[in-house]
Amino acid sequence: MSVPKPTEGELEILQVIWEHGPSTVRFVNDQLSTQKKVGYTTTLKLMQIMADKGLLRRDTTGKTHIYDSAVSQQKTQQQLIDKLAVTAFGGSAMKLVMQALGNKKSTQKEIDEIRAFLDQLEGGEK
Amino acid sequence: MSVPKPTEGELEILQVIWEHGPSTVRFVNDQLSTQKKVGYTTTLKLMQIMADKGLLRRDTTGKTHIYDSAVSQQKTQQQLIDKLAVTAFGGSAMKLVMQALGNKKSTQKEIDEIRAFLDQLEGGEK
DNA sequence: AATATTCTACGAAGAATTTCGTAAAAAGTT
DNA sequence: AACTTTTTACGAAATTCTTCGTAGAATATT
Missing domain, CATH: 1.10.10.10 (Winged helix-like DNA-binding domain superfamily/Winged helix DNA-binding domain)
Known part of the structure; x- marks a missing residue:
């Protein structure tokens, strides 16, 4: 490994x-x-x-x-998210995201940020 | 505990x-x-x-x-997300969400789902 | 009833992680 | 140079998690 x-x-x-x-x-x-x-x-x-x-x-x-x-922060974070998705969310990263968003008193600012982020995701699609 | x-x-x-x-x-x-x-x-x-x-x-x-x-699925999942947020994302659940969304080839359908979910979050605010 | 199968209880070995004491080397201080 | 402080190296104890063998109780089968 x-x-x-x-x-x-x-x-x-x-x-x-x-x-x-x-x-x-x-x-x-x-x-x-x-x-x-x-x-x-x-x-x-x-x-x-x-x-x-x-x-x-x-x-x-x-x-x-x-x-x-010696390891990238982003790669490591992703590795951990993937692991958590598998071990606790039946492999669904989306369920994980929903849960993270749901049980969190998100501010309006945060919600807007996510929206902007989603827009960006759509735009930069390949 | x-x-x-x-x-x-x-x-x-x-x-x-x-x-x-x-x-x-x-x-x-x-x-x-x-x-x-x-x-x-x-x-x-x-x-x-x-x-x-x-x-x-x-x-x-x-x-x-x-x-x-003897433990609720949702509470447990939230507990794990919170833990991951603290140990790997400096306590920011939002950063965790961004990372989960970002390095994931999200489908259009998934993105729409998240949007709908955000709308719902805004609506049902207290 | 005797035999075979399934299940629980118990203990302990094995592995991975975390913690720390001790000693020696290196550097700094008087 | 002698002494103190800091740092590294090493090894091992302590803890937690995982795995499983064995024995005995309970149930089912012949």
């Missing part, structure tokens, strides 16, 4: 890196620590494992290693 | 029960077996655990126990 689906803990790390770009373990751990209690070596270990798996790339030239994402 | 988030294996079982209603272990196992190889006692054990967790209810009056879902 190529790159495995990230686990939940791994996703938390990916999100930090997707948002802030290449980061040190220290930085990622600081970010995670604002959300939950987590030891430094725990984060380190996870990131090392992720590098082994191919989820992260690391630059070991400097004193402190710099980790960067 | 009340009812925990179902695991992947548990979701497969829930889907069978959501679709077919109250079921025996035998039936659920037969259904799962059409998708993947799985031992009878494996399914049994999982369903027993799910009953302990509060994901399933069971009727033990008869010879063979009958299991029914």
Whole structure:
């Protein structure tokens, strides 16, 4: 297999890196620590494992290693959506979308955004 | 905590029960077996655990126990979407929806469905 | 009634994930 | 240079999830 689906803990790390770009373990751990209690070596270990798996790339030239994402945010998100669609929505991404829209107090602005997005989808069809 | 988030294996079982209603272990196992190889006692054990967790209810009056879902399909699906939104979309369900719509070759019919759904959302606002 | 089949209960092995302690290397400080 | 801090490496414990073997109870079959 190529790159495995990230686990939940791994996703938390990916999100930090997707948002802030290449980061040190220290930085990622600081970010995670604002959300939950987590030891430094725990984060380190996870990131090392992720590098082994191919989820992260690391630059070991400097004193402190710099980790960067080796997977695209969009591809990963799509992978997770597809997985959820299969495991919880009988394979229907549309049902998933409906559910996400339905049980959500969407603002008028959001609804308009979706409409615009749909228009765009129709326009750019191939 | 009340009812925990179902695991992947548990979701497969829930889907069978959501679709077919109250079921025996035998039936659920037969259904799962059409998708993947799985031992009878494996399914049994999982369903027993799910009953302990509060994901399933069971009727033990008869010879063979009958299991029914103790969690609503819709609530569970929403729970999973919310979780995915948080762990992979920075908490934004809208981003999740966009992604789901975007990287999906949506048919015209599906797009129209979503539009109708949005109209309905606006109409039934409180 | 004896035999065979089906089902539940139990426990435990296996696998994947998460956590962290300890030690050594590297860098910074006094 | 000696000391402190930071970082990496390693391994293993703890947790959660999954799988299944075995035994015994319940039911059905011959």
